[in-house]
Amino acid sequence: xxxxxxxxxxxxxxxxxxxxxxxxxxxxxxxxxxxxxxxxxxxxxxxxxxxxxxxxxxxxxxxxxxxxxxxxxxxxxxxxxxxxxxxxxxxxxxxxxxxxxxxxxxxxxxxxxxxxxxxxxxxxxxxxxxxxxxxxxxxxxxxxxxxxxxxxxxxxxxxxxxxxxxxxxxxxxxxxxxxxxxxxxxxxxxxxxxxxxxxxxxxxxxxxxxxxxxxxxxxxxxxxxxxxxxxxxxxxxxxxxxxxxxxxxxxxxxxxxxxxxxxxxxxxxxxxxxxxxxxxxxxxxxxxxxxxxxxxxxxxxxxxxxxxxxxxxxxxxxxxxxxxxxxxxxxxxxxxxxxxxxxxxxxxxxxxxxxxxxxxxxxxxxxxxxxxxxxxxxxxxxxxxxxxxxxxxxxxxxxxxxxxxxxxxxxxxxxxxxxxxxxxxxxxxxxxxxxxxxxxxxxxxxxxxxxxxxxxxxxxxxxxxxxxxxxxxxxxxxxxxxxxxxxxxxxxxxxxxxxxxxxxxxxxxxxxxxxxxxxxxxxxxxxxxxxxxxxxxxxxxxxxxxxxxxxxxxxxxxxxxxxxxxxxxxxxxxxx
Amino acid sequence: xxxxxxxxxxxxxxxxxxxxxxxxxxxxxxxxxxxxxxxxxxxxxxxxxxxxxxxxxxxxxxxxxxxxxxxxxxxxxxxxxxxxxxxxxxxxxxxxxxxxxxxxxxxxxxxxxxxxxxxxxxxxxxxxxxxxxxxxxxxxxxxxxxxxxxxxxxxxxxxxxxxxxxxxxxxxxxxxxxxxxxxxxxxxxxxxxxxxxxxxxxxxxxxxxxxxxxxxxxxxxxxxxxxxxxxxxxxxxxxxxxxxxxxxxxxxxxxxxxxxxxxxxxxxxxxxx
Ligand SMILES: [Zn+2]
Numbered sequence: 014x015x016x017x018x019x020x021x022x023x024x025x026x027x028x029x030x031x032x033x034x035x036x037x038x039x040x041x042x043x044x045x046x047x048x049x050x051x052x053x054x055x056x057x058x059x060x061x062x063x064x065x066x067x068x069x070x071x072x073x074x075x076x077x078x079x080x081x082x083x084x085x086x087x088x089x090x091x092x093x094x095x096x097x098x099x100x101x102x103x104x105x106x107x108x109x110x111x112x113x114x115x116x117x118x119x120x121x122x123x124x125x126x127x128x129x130x131x132x133x134x135x136x137x138x139x140x141x142x143x144x145x146x147x148x149x150x151x152x153x154x155x156x157x158x159x160x161x162x163x164x165x166x167x168x169x170x171x172x173x174x175x176x177x178x179x180x181x182x183x184x185x186x187x188x189x190x191x192x193x194x195x196x197x198x199x200x201x202x203x204x205x206x207x208x209x210x211x212x213x214x215x216x217x218x219x220x221x222x223x224x225x226x227x228x229x230x231x232x233x234x235x236x237x238x239x240x241x242x243x244x245x246x247x248x249x250x251x252x253x254x255x256x257x258x259x260x261x262x263x264x265x266x267x268x269x270x271x272x273x274x275x276x277x278x279x280x281x282x283x284x285x286x287x288x289x290x291x292x293x294x295x296x297x298x299x300x301x302x303x304x305x306x307x308x309x310x311x312x313x314x315x316x317x318x319x320x321x322x323x324x325x326x327x328x329x330x331x332x333x334x335x336x337x338x339x340x341x342x343x344x345x346x347x348x349x350x351x352x353x354x355x356x357x358x359x360x361x362x363x364x365x366x367x368x369x370x371x372x373x374x375x376x377x378x379x380x381x382x383x384x385x386x387x388x389x390x391x392x393x394x395x396x397x398x399x400x401x402x403x404x405x406x407x408x409x410x411x412x413x414x415x416x417x418x419x420x421x422x423x424x425x426x427x428x429x430x431x432x433x434x435x436x437x438x439x440x441x442x443x444x445x446x447x448x449x450x451x452x453x454x455x456x457x458x459x460x461x462x463x464x465x466x467x468x469x470x471x472x473x474x475x476x477x478x479x480x481x482x483x484x485x486x487x488x489x490x491x492x493x494x495x496x497x498x499x500x501x502x503x504x505x506x507x508x509x510x511x512x513x514x515x516x517x518x519x520x521x522x523x524x525x526x527x528x529x530x531x532x533x534x535x536x537x538x539x540x541x542x543x544x545x546x547x548x549x550x551x552x553x554x555x556x557x558x559x560x561x562x563x564x565x566x567x568x569x570x571x572x573x574x575x576x577x578x579x580x581x582x583x584x585x586x587x588x589x
Numbered sequence: 590x591x592x593x594x595x596x597x598x599x600x601x602x603x604x605x606x607x608x609x610x611x612x613x614x615x616x617x618x619x620x621x622x623x624x625x626x627x628x629x630x631x632x633x634x635x636x637x638x639x640x641x642x643x644x645x646x647x648x649x650x651x652x653x654x655x656x657x658x659x660x661x662x663x664x665x666x667x668x669x670x671x672x673x674x675x676x677x678x679x680x681x682x683x684x685x686x687x688x689x690x691x692x693x694x695x696x697x698x699x700x701x702x703x704x705x706x707x708x709x710x711x712x713x714x715x716x717x718x719x720x721x722x723x724x725x726x727x728x729x730x731x732x733x734x735x736x737x738x739x740x741x742x743x744x745x746x747x748x749x750x751x752x753x754x755x756x757x758x759x760x761x762x763x764x765x766x767x768x769x770x771x772x773x774x775x776x777x778x779x780x781x782x783x784x785x786x787x788x789x790x791x792x793x794x795x796x797x798x799x800x801x802x803x804x805x806x807x808x809x810x811x812x813x814x815x816x817x818x819x820x821x822x823x824x825x826x827x828x829x830x831x832x833x834x835x836x837x838x839x840x841x842x843x844x845x846x847x848x849x850x851x852x853x854x855x856x857x858x859x860x861x862x
Pocket of ligand 1: 073074131
């Protein structure tokens, strides 16, 4: 942790309403502080440059069993994308599924300092933490997968939200997880018997619970516990033509709930307003009824998001090129495999969830892929309020996170989009509205969708995503002069966002013009919530009883702090 | 040198312990450089960077362009990898054995190995010619592990035997093995031509979906996913002619329902088929 003063830069800090003002940022002992004497600090002159809070990725698959399966399945993804060892940094390889070291360095190179793993199966929590422990530089956390969990389905089927909440509370603590992830609710359980569910009111096999009941129940649990992040939903029917409709209906389910964030010791900060955070919306915004009449369904999602105040989405965009598709939604991956072939893997996580992995390449010559590219961009450009959206590729599903700069260029430059429309399949312009959109994001918008809003949405804006006094000293300096920025010169935009001039983590320069200059250890954030002790005791009795269905012993189930680096519990709802 | 061919001679001086990765040994890299500049070129041994001159004596003269440059290696370089990596023109002659990955991703020019070659010769090559006068190990003309589409053009000719996985994932170009091959010859082949003049072990054309394989010798265990189509007398493919009666098969039906892979097998040498 260091002392750094960043002088004279154009600062973009949307949480504090700072839009390109020339300001100095003072960091002392790793935190942003009031002005102090510069003889005690390293001084960086950022005159003529763009200064933003460190990037925050709220949805990325970077740790755990399925990510590692992707690495194992794809030696071809590794042998040409390498980073050599230096005195400071390890060597690393991998493009869409980089090794743990490399992904830390690549995020830092790009100006990101916080990354949240999007889906941690409880049984794979130890593995996930081991990988996060080995990922350098960035602060991390992981969302725990609940949408097809036997205990949750049982309690919610019985209408017992309190017990469900007590179970979630214990699970987050036991597995050192941050929030609730819900993947294809009810459907993944049926996938264990080669089935799926296709509507919000279709009950699944054995538990006979519907997606609607699970989404509603988990959203209620979320607000009962007052978790930092809202329910994080991977909606049903993902990846199927026409899925935009079930997605919109899913978003409506928690519209009457009130967002409750009860973090101990943190009162006055930019709290989340949403009660549902839709993951990788692009994959759930397909229109048409088949692949023959496939079209963008973005408008249906966007119209609803524009009219509602309880929804945030991340776009899960497709930048073209290689990807590795991986999700807890096993049936969706299987359907895709039947469609395109490639290397496929599937697994069941006993009592909890499952996962599928598939190698994939998005081609400009492919009509469907071209529309997917358009949908990803529509889902930000057509949303009026940037505080309702977040930029992701659902790494590595739409493409690797190192392609974020290309997406920023497309969002900031109509010319970039038009030039791509000329080289990709005509369906992109014919089956979406992308060709008619002339909106160009500015640097303030980009700062919202890449740092301020992800931090706000996951409920960590008391320390991340802004540069006010008390925030973590995570800062990115891009070699971009806002006064001469030309959106037509989009290759320059892409280049500058790809390699930050400086990435600063807790007051230490971690990356400078693409080189790793230090590799400190990041924090792991997880949630510790409290519920009524009697209810928790009853729930634990249920858990012990049903543990006979697991292939491991109860005592080996929780993950203790030794598996975490710089464990940072966030205490919520402590009145119980 | 006014368009005449210039020659650089590399004489191995030993020190090959951990294999040396010498992508720099290519007419494209040597062209237009002085001998001293060539001596200073970087090669890797493990994670350590070294100068080319730590492993080779360098003499002769490089041409202005790759096409005008010939590199002659006087001796065995079994433990030197990646000679001719990505070369687009010119010529490399190895008067001895070559190491792994000779001619990886080459797009033009010519490589001649007077001795044996290591594994992965011509991996993912796009054009040009590789001739090995001796034997070769595994993965000749085969794509990288985990990849399903590799060599797309050019020609590899092995005058001796080759090991397993010859031509894995090729989509174009041709590979001719004068001797015998091991298992999985033409695995995942998706185009191009693979010719085996001698015998093959097993799984010839496994997971093949397009392209042509010709086996003039005996196949020890025939691949189950192939169906008999026809009997033909004499073959003419890519300007090569094959005499005698051949059984024509289509496959691999284990890979897809309408495969376009063609497998021709000598009738005389495979009486059990
Ligand atoms: Zn995801």
